[in-house]
Amino acid sequence: MKRISATLVIVTFIIMFFSFPATANQTDYLVEDFTDLVYADGTQHWAYNQMSDLIDMGILKGYDGGTVWDEELGITFQAQKALPDKKITRAEFAALLYQTLNLTPQTPSESFTDTIPSWALDAVNTLAAAGIVKGDPEGTFRPGDNISRAEIATMIVQSLNDNTEQEGKVFSDLPDKDSHWAYPFIEKASAIGIINGLPDGRFAPNRNAKRAEALTMLYNFLLKDKTQAPEDQVILDCSDAMLKAMEKGIGREGTTVDLSGAEPFLTGREKLILNDSVEYLNEMKQQVTVNYQVTYPGEIVRKSDRLAEVIYETLITVQAEEQKMEQRAKEHYYLMKMGNEWYIYSDDLEELT
Numbered sequence: 001m002k003r004i005s006a007t008l009v010i011v012t013f014i015i016m017f018f019s020f021p022a023t024a025n026q027t028d029y030l031v032e033d034f035t036d037l038v039y040a041d042g043t044q045h046w047a048y049n050q051m052s053d054l055i056d057m058g059i060l061k062g063y064d065g066g067t068v069w070d071e072e073l074g075i076t077f078q079a080q081k082a083l084p085d086k087k088i089t090r091a092e093f094a095a096l097l098y099q100t101l102n103l104t105p106q107t108p109s110e111s112f113t114d115t116i117p118s119w120a121l122d123a124v125n126t127l128a129a130a131g132i133v134k135g136d137p138e139g140t141f142r143p144g145d146n147i148s149r150a151e152i153a154t155m156i157v158q159s160l161n162d163n164t165e166q167e168g169k170v171f172s173d174l175p176d177k178d179s180h181w182a183y184p185f186i187e188k189a190s191a192i193g194i195i196n197g198l199p200d201g202r203f204a205p206n207r208n209a210k211r212a213e214a215l216t217m218l219y220n221f222l223l224k225d226k227t228q229a230p231e232d233q234v235i236l237d238c239s240d241a242m243l244k245a246m247e248k249g250i251g252r253e254g255t256t257v258d259l260s261g262a263e264p265f266l267t268g269r270e271k272l273i274l275n276d277s278v279e280y281l282n283e284m285k286q287q288v289t290v291n292y293q294v295t296y297p298g299e300i301v302r303k304s305d306r307l308a309e310v311i312y313e314t315l316i317t318v319q320a321e322e323q324k325m326e327q328r329a330k331e332h333y334y335l336m337k338m339g340n341e342w343y344i345y346s347d348d349l350e351e352l353t
Helices: 010-017 048-057 090-101 118-129 149-159 183-192 211-224 232-250 273-285
Strands: 063-070 075-081 289-303 307-320 323-338 341-352
Touching (some): 048 211, 048 341, 232 307, 232 341
Antiparallel strands (some): 063 075, 289 307
16 A cells, blocks of 8 residues: 655655555555554554564554545555454464464474364464474364463463573562463563563463463564574675665666665565655656665664664765755664574664754
């Protein structure tokens, strides 16, 4: 879904270029398409940031929200629902975790005795083969049962690269290791920062989790698992290559922009931003000269085993006859690991005066 004003001035367009919404390779919908994450008064759901990132990554897909008329843009678009306060089943969470881990489908040595829905079969079987899910003593997985907070913590801890022993937070309803079967998993998740508990000091391990809670734990897992984080250069190899392709493609002589060299380094919402960006940049370059310069190296401000953020300082110059405009900025690029490779899934621009 395209969202752009028909009366954009040059500088505004250049700023929007780096955050322009478009259909992505892993998800057909953008954060802006989810109508239940921001309320009528403009406030956001408490898990908005975590869920937004997971949407950008292509992990959170959502549900059909029908068609909605956008008054400001004068268009109808296909809305989505994240349903953040809806309870989540064991099969649904298994599918989300499977997507998060980007696993290759596997078959476990023993199958579950109950029927797993086809849409979750690869996820459940692969997680079982990896020892992340084990099911019940009688051999059932119970895919349609709502998942508990303890079960989520257990599945996530079973997925960690971090095998270190750490003491976690003591919750008022989990005073010691004999208080719950999942105590060691909850303690580990707490120690790393995947879970924080409820405002009243409890963890409520047996309470059925809402989708927002499950997705927040998933996002924290991606952010906090750090024992196998790569060397900085591994991440910079991806972001540097993408930006050098951008510099080359925008600065080409003539009126044609070619950003195809950047595409192999992108995923999620960022993947097809280039297609819309190229269209509008080419329209601009018929009237003005556009140049894009990046200062290397970038600065890695955070990284984990699976996520990273890199900042670059850039200069965009627009020349229209005798008029010249410059915009200096810090560009934040967000990367995720898929398989053995790193890809940029989102970005943000911070203007510099």
